[in-house]
Amino acid sequence: xxxxxxxxxxxxxxxxxxxxxxxxxxxxxxxxxxxxxxxxxxxxxxxxxxxxxxxxxxxxxxxxxxxxxxxxxxxxxxxxxxxxxxxxxxxxxxxx
Numbered sequence: 001x002x003x004x005x006x007x008x009x010x011x012x013x014x015x016x017x018x019x020x021x022x023x024x025x026x027x028x029x030x031x032x033x034x035x036x037x038x039x040x041x042x043x044x045x046x047x048x049x050x051x052x053x054x055x056x057x058x059x060x061x062x063x064x065x066x067x068x069x070x071x072x073x074x075x076x077x078x079x080x081x082x083x084x085x086x087x088x089x090x091x092x093x094x095x096x
Contacts, residue, residue, distance in 0.1 A: 050084035058084055 030038075050058075056096070058080035066072065 050081060054084055084092045 014085055055077060059076040062076045063072070066076075
């Protein structure tokens with residue numbers, strides 16, 4: 001009988017140690033952490049189109065770089081879209 005009791009005591013000590021190991025881990029990752037890791041692994045999966053604000057800011061930089069001349073607003077906008085899309089700098093789908 002003592003042998004069985006010791007085994008039970010030993011197994012309960014082991015299960016306590018296992019449960020302590022589980023408790024030592026940090027909290028579960030947030031959905032943002034998971035999304036960032038997924039985006040790093042599968043960049044095309046989470047790529048979204050650039051926002052109009054991002055495009056406008058980039059188009060303004062292009063406008064300034066070409067000397068602030070009139071008449072190229074559509075070309076600047078399209079070039080800004082192309083650059084941002086190529087860089088993958090669109091907002092994430094979760095931000096919308």
